[in-house]
Amino acid sequence: MYINQISVFVENKPGNLAALTEFIAKHNIDLRAFTLVDSTDYGIVRIIVKDAFDTITLLKDNDWICKLTKVIGVKLPDKPGAMATIMGIMAKNNINVDYAYAFVAKGTTDALMVFKVNESEAEKASAVLSSEGLKVISPADLESM
Amino acid sequence: MGKYFQEEIETASREEIEQWQNDGIVDVVKRVYENVPYYREKMDALGVTPDDIKSTKDMHKLPFLTKDDLRDAYPYGLLARPLKDCVRIQSTSGTTGRRVVAFYTMNDIHLWDTCCARAIVAAGGTDEDVVHVSYGYGLFTGGPGLNGGSHMVGSLTLPMSSGNTDRQLQFMTDLGSTILCCTPSYAAYLAESIHERGIKDQIKLKAGIFGAEAWSEEMRKDIQEKLGIKAYDIYGLTEISGPGVSFECECQDGMHVNEDYFIPEIIDPKTGEPLPDGEKGELVFTSFAKEAFPLIRYRTKDITYITREKCKCGRTHARIHRLMGRTDDMLIIKGVNVFPSQVEEVLINQGMPANYQLIVDRVNNSDTLEVRVEMTPEMFSDELAAVEKKEKEIVAALKSMLGIYAKVKLVQPKSITRSEGKAVRVIDNRKI
Numbered sequence: 001m002y003i004n005q006i007s008v009f010v011e012n013k014p015g016n017l018a019a020l021t022e023f024i025a026k027h028n029i030d031l032r033a034f035t036l037v038d039s040t041d042y043g044i045v046r047i048i049v050k051d052a053f054d055t056i057t058l059l060k061d062n063d064w065i066c067k068l069t070k071v072i073g074v075k076l077p078d079k080p081g082a083m084a085t086i087m088g089i090m091a092k093n094n095i096n097v098d099y100a101y102a103f104v105a106k107g108t109t110d111a112l113m114v115f116k117v118n119e120s121e122a123e124k125a126s127a128v129l130s131s132e133g134l135k136v137i138s139p140a141d142l143e144s145m
Numbered sequence: 146m147g148k149y150f151q152e153e154i155e156t157a158s159r160e161e162i163e164q165w166q167n168d169g170i171v172d173v174v175k176r177v178y179e180n181v182p183y184y185r186e187k188m189d190a191l192g193v194t195p196d197d198i199k200s201t202k203d204m205h206k207l208p209f210l211t212k213d214d215l216r217d218a219y220p221y222g223l224l225a226r227p228l229k230d231c232v233r234i235q236s237t238s239g240t241t242g243r244r245v246v247a248f249y250t251m252n253d254i255h256l257w258d259t260c261c262a263r264a265i266v267a268a269g270g271t272d273e274d275v276v277h278v279s280y281g282y283g284l285f286t287g288g289p290g291l292n293g294g295s296h297m298v299g300s301l302t303l304p305m306s307s308g309n310t311d312r313q314l315q316f317m318t319d320l321g322s323t324i325l326c327c328t329p330s331y332a333a334y335l336a337e338s339i340h341e342r343g344i345k346d347q348i349k350l351k352a353g354i355f356g357a358e359a360w361s362e363e364m365r366k367d368i369q370e371k372l373g374i375k376a377y378d379i380y381g382l383t384e385i386s387g388p389g390v391s392f393e394c395e396c397q398d399g400m401h402v403n404e405d406y407f408i409p410e411i412i413d414p415k416t417g418e419p420l421p422d423g424e425k426g427e428l429v430f431t432s433f434a435k436e437a438f439p440l441i442r443y444r445t446k447d448i449t450y451i452t453r454e455k456c457k458c459g460r461t462h463a464r465i466h467r468l469m470g471r472t473d474d475m476l477i478i479k480g481v482n483v484f485p486s487q488v489e490e491v492l493i494n495q496g497m498p499a500n501y502q503l504i505v506d507r508v509n510n511s512d513t514l515e516v517r518v519e520m521t522p523e524m525f526s527d528e529l530a531a532v533e534k535k536e537k538e539i540v541a542a543l544k545s546m547l548g549i550y551a552k553v554k555l556v557q558p559k560s561i562t563r564s565e566g567k568a569v570r571v572i573d574n575r576k577i
């Protein structure tokens with residue numbers, strides 16, 4: 001099980017990131033998560049929204065360079081070291097994590113963790129987490145969040 | 146409908162083609178000399194009269210025409226027929242100042258539509274096809290050209306114009322579009338959108354006719370695979386008529402020039418001397434069959450070579466090779482000659498559309514070169530390391546092509562300075 005994450009290319013120059021956030025606000029895009037990684041010249045904004053297909057079409061039609069990536073979302077148990085536990089499960093099963101980040105689901109105190117693994121290992125990763133009793137997020141879960 | 150739109154013309158013998166062109170050049174030179182003072186002055190300045198032109202062998206005596214001439218003569222200065230005979234204008238932007246306006250009589254429109262009809266049939270089109278035209282409509286020639294050609298073939302024509310991807314995909318699936326006409330970059334974009342939505346099995350496309358910008362073989366392979374179609378190149382320019390001046394056949398080995406309307410020449414861009422077939426140089430066109438706006442020896446600034454050997458498809462009209470760059474002005478950076486077309490070649494070889502800009506500066510008495518490249522969906526990755534790797538590959542490829550280091554800066558689409566819609570390729574900030 002996976003959810004669709006949208007990555008957006010943002011050139012590092014004054015006002016560019018603001019232009020993206022303004023665009024998101026103007027079109028009432030309902031954000032679930034928003035993170036930024038950057039180098040000196042450019043950054044990549046990763047967002048999770050309710051309807052990834054509609055949003056990516058809207059972004060592309062307005063000249064934002066973006067890409068859809070399948071990522072795994074999992075609910076973090078409310079106890080210390082939960083994130084380390086999940087990474088431990090991945091390591092134990094020899095699944096490489098390319099990157100990960102956490103966010104809090106809207107209107108709740110639930111923390112969610114998103115991580116990206118090689119596409120060929122996504123199914124395996126999601127199955128392993130479920131078998132460890134963790135709640136893996138489906139696109140339908142995003143709707144109700 | 147068969148393999149050709151007009152078999153007798155498209156497979157005529159070389160002798161017949163030469164006869165049309167010999168008659169055509171004599172006729173058009175006489176027409177412009179009598180009716181267009183601008184041409185007459187240019188010819189008089191070289192001491193050439195219509196009597197000196199007896200066949201295409203005498204063409205080298207005629208003056209060239211450049212985009213600057215078209216701007217000088219704006220709007221009516223090159224008109225060879227009374228304005229009341231004209232039924233349409235199309236226009237193209239220049240890099241500086243005035244636009245270029247081209248005029249068409251009803252026969253000129255018919256000629257242009259015929260060129261596009263030949264291109265559609267060469268791509269396998271018949272009156273049973275659904276031709277989906279996603280080129281822009283309006284002053285730009287892309288949409289109107291393919292639209293007219295499609296009507297002539299008798300295909301069902303969808304005048305989609307560009308943009309609004311949702312609507313494009315909806316019509317494509319609901320109405321079963323079979324031939325897609327658009328720029329190669331838009332085709333790649335549509336292919337990606339179709340892939341993302343997993344709707345490939347609802348798409349009935351079999352062919353695509355892609356032009357109006359430079360693209361590479363890699364890009365062709367990619368689009369063909371993703372859409373499950375055969376992708377055909379098409380070339381044209383508003384000044385000469387529009388898309389369809391030359392077009393690819395099923396051999397995908399060069400674009401057939403419609404030689405019953407246009408005479409192609411290849412010249413040395415520096416000396417203006419004609420070059421033999423197979424040699425790379427600047428493409429020059431004479432649109433001898435046009436009524437309202439015939440151009441004689443118009444310099445396109447496009448670099449290619451020409452072959453007149455009969456094609457395996459049976460067509461005999463000359464072919465020009467995929468465009469290999471532009472004769473832009475040479476820059477001297479750190480004492481090294483640099484052509485913007487070299488940068489373009491590097492980008493195209495890397496499978497990217499050539500949206501770039503060179504920024505030349507002088508820091509501490511030393512020249513610097515920065516190449517800005519507009520990011521594309523193909524280059525983009527959701528991981529920083531992958532984007533940085535791509536950037537390093539471009540730096541290395543530029544170094545080996547130019548012999549100097551150039552900093553590469555990836556920028557957002559449409560952020561490169563444009564003047565009247567055309568990208569400004571070079572900004573030289575050196576105060577010398």
Ligand SMILES: [Zn+2]
Binds near residue numbers: 394395396401456457
């Ligand atoms: Zn052929």
